Amino acid sequence: MFELIRALQIDATAGAAVGDAVVPADHPIFADHFPGAPLLPGSLLVELAAQVAGPLGERVTLLRFGLERGALLGVVRRALFPRPCFLPATVRITAQVRHADAAHVTVAVAGAVGDATVVRAELVMAMIDVPPEWSGVLAGRHERLARWTASDAT
DSSP states (O other): OGGGEEEEEEETTTTEEEEEEEEOTTOGGGTTSOTTSOBOOHHHHHHHHHHHHHHHHHHHHHHHHOOOOEEEEEEEEEEEOOSOOBSSEEEEEEEEEEEEOSSEEEEEEEEEETTEEEEEEEEEEEEEOOOGGGHHHHHHHHHHHHHHTTTOOO
């Protein structure tokens, strides 16, 4: 799912981020969901939102606490899917930090296609010290983030 995020803007000072995901109808992962009326599953909407909330949480943790930590999705609270997300779609995901400490960052997220909200939730990102054996994974992640945030000045 990482290849679906196309752009990400993060303002750690304001505790906010906006990301765009472009989701094609013909992606192989959607082959059975549903033929003739492709639909983005709610679980994948939450995953896309976590991909915006995670880097936001990492930057906020670094800015506010001076800690370089990795974000993992820990808890999904109050996830609502007011409308189906039919494909193809460009989903704009907004994220706002509601609470941050050194171990957790709580982020309110919303996803919209045009003016239609397709997901709202609160995500609790667990902020962890990244083990050295994850260095290869981190290299790929840093490369993706660099692509996503190419126009991000903060």
